[in-house]
Amino acid sequence: MMNHVIFSGERGAALIVSLLMLVVMTMIGVSAMQTTALEEKMAGNQRDLNQAFQAAEAALRDAEIWLRNQTGEPVPVGNGSTGVFTRDALDQNGNWWKTIGNWASGTEVAGIGGVQTLPSRVIEGFGFITDGSLTIGQTTGQTPRILYRVTARGTGGTDSATVVVQTIYAKRF
Numbered sequence: 001m002m003n004h005v006i007f008s009g010e011r012g013a014a015l016i017v018s019l020l021m022l023v024v025m026t027m028i029g030v031s032a033m034q035t036t037a038l039e040e041k042m043a044g045n046q047r048d049l050n051q052a053f054q055a056a057e058a059a060l061r062d063a064e065i066w067l068r069n070q071t072g073e074p075v076p077v078g079n080g081s082t083g084v085f086t087r088d089a090l091d092q093n094g095n096w097w098k099t100i101g102n103w104a105s106g107t108e109v110a111g112i113g114g115v116q117t118l119p120s121r122v123i124e125g126f127g128f129i130t131d132g133s134l135t136i137g138q139t140t141g142q143t144p145r146i147l148y149r150v151t152a153r154g155t156g157g158t159d160s161a162t163v164v165v166q167t168i169y170a171k172r173f
Contacts, residue, residue, distance in 0.1 A: 048156035051114055052163040055154030059109045059119035063150040064169050067123065073146055073173040076125030084148065085124045112154075119154035126168060145170040 066083065067074075076086040109119045128144035151166045 045161070048158055048161040049163070051156035052154045052161040053165070055109075055112050055115045055119040055156070056152045056163040056165045057154070058112055059121040059152035059154060060150055060165055060167060062109045063121040063123050063152065064167075067148055067150075067169055067171055070171075070173075080122070083123060085122060087125050087127065087149070114157060115155050116157060116159045117155045119152060121150060121152040124149045124151070129170065143172055145172045 074082045074084045076082070076084040078086050109121065112119055126147040126149045128146050130144045148169045148171070149166065150169055151164065153162065153164045155162050
């Protein structure tokens with residue numbers, strides 16, 4: 001027969017301590033998973049924003065190439081039918097750029113993959129500048145450089161990521 005020795009000081013403390021450690025480890029694991037999920041969403045949003053920026057830049061470059069290839073000065077008109085709008089014709093209500101439906105059909109830039117909506121661009125006549133002066137609108141007998149404001153809008157993989165970029169392009173005709 002075996003004698004069983006019972007220690008009167010043991011009351012299951014090791015079980016309680018190990019259960020507490022298990023709860024703490026579970027909480028740390030759940031927290032790490034939530035942090036990882038949040039970081040993954042942030043990375044996806046950053047990628048979406050980067051796609052939108054690249055699409056807007058492509059539309060901007062497309063407009064600059066269009067302007068560079070013009071042999072004669074395109075006359076700005078209020079409805080943009082010549083490819084160039086008159087200066088500030090689009091900004092009369094102050095919210096024009098924010099409304100997606102205002103971006104004219106036919107200004108989309110094809111060949112951009114992975115975006116929800118094709119990027120668009122708008123060209124506005126912006127005045128002229130001479131070589132001898134930085135004053136817009138003055139001439140001194142020199143052939144001025146014609147200024148154009150180019151605004152481009154791009155989206156990413158979703159339409160919630162939208163980027164609008166703008167530049168001034170100068171060309172001498």
